[in-house]
Amino acid sequence: MLEAVEVSKEFLGVKALDRVSFTLRPGEVHALVGENGAGKSTLIKVLTGVYQPDGGVLRHHGAPVTFAKPIQAQQAGISTIYQEVNLIPLMSIAANVFLGREPRTRGLIDWRKLNADATELLAGYGITADVRKPLASLGVGAQQMVALARAVSLDARVVIMDEPTSSLEPREVETLFTVIERLHSDGIAILYVSHRMDELYRICEQVTVLRDGKLVHSGPLAHLPRIELVSMMLGRAVSDIREHGTTSFGEDHHASKEPLLRAENLTSGTRINDVSVTVRPGEVVGLAGLLGSGRSETARAIIGALPLDSGTVLLGGKPVKRTVAQAMRAGISLLAEDRKADGIIPNLTVRENIVLAALPRLSRFGLVSRSKQDRIVDTFMKRLRIKASSPDQKVAELSGGNQQKVLLARWLCTQPKVLLLDEPSRGIDVGAKAEVQALIDELAKEGLAVLLISSEMEELIDGADRIVVLRDGTVAGELSGEDVTEKNVLAAIAGTRP
Numbered sequence: 001m002l003e004a005v006e007v008s009k010e011f012l013g014v015k016a017l018d019r020v021s022f023t024l025r026p027g028e029v030h031a032l033v034g035e036n037g038a039g040k041s042t043l044i045k046v047l048t049g050v051y052q053p054d055g056g057v058l059r060h061h062g063a064p065v066t067f068a069k070p071i072q073a074q075q076a077g078i079s080t081i082y083q084e085v086n087l088i089p090l091m092s093i094a095a096n097v098f099l100g101r102e103p104r105t106r107g108l109i110d111w112r113k114l115n116a117d118a119t120e121l122l123a124g125y126g127i128t129a130d131v132r133k134p135l136a137s138l139g140v141g142a143q144q145m146v147a148l149a150r151a152v153s154l155d156a157r158v159v160i161m162d163e164p165t166s167s168l169e170p171r172e173v174e175t176l177f178t179v180i181e182r183l184h185s186d187g188i189a190i191l192y193v194s195h196r197m198d199e200l201y202r203i204c205e206q207v208t209v210l211r212d213g214k215l216v217h218s219g220p221l222a223h224l225p226r227i228e229l230v231s232m233m234l235g236r237a238v239s240d241i242r243e244h245g246t247t248s249f250g251e252d253h254h255a256s257k258e259p260l261l262r263a264e265n266l267t268s269g270t271r272i273n274d275v276s277v278t279v280r281p282g283e284v285v286g287l288a289g290l291l292g293s294g295r296s297e298t299a300r301a302i303i304g305a306l307p308l309d310s311g312t313v314l315l316g317g318k319p320v321k322r323t324v325a326q327a328m329r330a331g332i333s334l335l336a337e338d339r340k341a342d343g344i345i346p347n348l349t350v351r352e353n354i355v356l357a358a359l360p361r362l363s364r365f366g367l368v369s370r371s372k373q374d375r376i377v378d379t380f381m382k383r384l385r386i387k388a389s390s391p392d393q394k395v396a397e398l399s400g401g402n403q404q405k406v407l408l409a410r411w412l413c414t415q416p417k418v419l420l421l422d423e424p425s426r427g428i429d430v431g432a433k434a435e436v437q438a439l440i441d442e443l444a445k446e447g448l449a450v451l452l453i454s455s456e457m458e459e460l461i462d463g464a465d466r467i468v469v470l471r472d473g474t475v476a477g478e479l480s481g482e483d484v485t486e487k488n489v490l491a492a493i494a495g496t497r498p
Contacts, residue, residue, distance in 0.1 A: 007056035012389045016042040018213045027187040034210035037387040037399045049073040079156035083163035084340040085143045089136035094118035126175045160191040260449045266311035271297040279449040286464030287453045294473040299420045303327045303334045331417030346396035380409035401428035422453045
């Protein structure tokens, strides 16, 4: 149905794709995997007309084809659901679903039919919201389901899904898998990109592995051991891959230390209610809960980005003023969940994105020292192993994982005392995830206080000394030491823990 034959693509002298071949057949769920920077996103953009290949051939239903624009790929029956929702937040939910193909009567948009059709379509995806409301009124997970509904409703014969579950809660993931099964039975081909092994082995039949822009392996997935798949992605022998172990310091490691960060009785409308969290120097405290439980809102309240009805934030025993600028000056930094909306500035370079938050510290009489910038950028690019052709490459051209590392570097170069990490490994591969987790552990050992928010249970259990569990905007429990287990966290989330 869709084929790439020895396709190549180069950016600023760096080969993002090096003679990669790929075949997608009707009714097939095909996994595309690899570390960040492996070439997955570039291959998807070549297949969908965002980029044109520098070499090689694309074939659609066996015939050579050139997609000069994404709309041409859509017209050929190829739809893409990107990891970061690319719809229009201020337009209605229904208008987003039928954007560019609105039903019309006598040349005018038939809003009654549009809204009715959208309501019926979205009900099959578990969305029962008023479709006349702005898309922005939905959570990120629900917006992702709207994007999925739109893509599938385009009469697509090929659906490309780039990290579709990264923003979904378990109930929404099950709905997604039901939709995939339906598409599969209808003969629609699905290209599925994910870093979650359980998902891949549950729904995918074939797998293609890329590494450093080259094809490493392509074949059936079911009989490929997970350890071999990881070894192909990382380019290491199976014997060299070490299982990721616990990084917890133990029950009493921090007990004698006074909390560095004290957030007490934080309340903001219906989003969080009487939430209290403490973090000691050198401690990693996990914040667990389902999407909508108040995790991100707690982090935003601590740094002053969410207005509070009541509550206080203390750093080293002193109150922190309720603005982001004051919180940053005091030593609190936040790596936000949505790197596209709240993080990277795509048209700036890697250098500019990294030093952005540190400019006040680097300037003298309003002038910024280039040599100081260079030293900081060089230090953090090496420390975080950021893959870029140079510090002057635009950050938008980097893979998602490397963009995440750039943001982490931005906040680390401000020399924070407290680091709030909201989904730091969201949408990044196994290798980059292990690097980020090791870095968090290293920073904690250096005395940094870390609040870690993650939807991945394993990341919290392995990486946190204590876990505070939120449910419906309130604290449902706190676990430490031997009590930090998946069973106990799930019980607290479900409200069944005594």
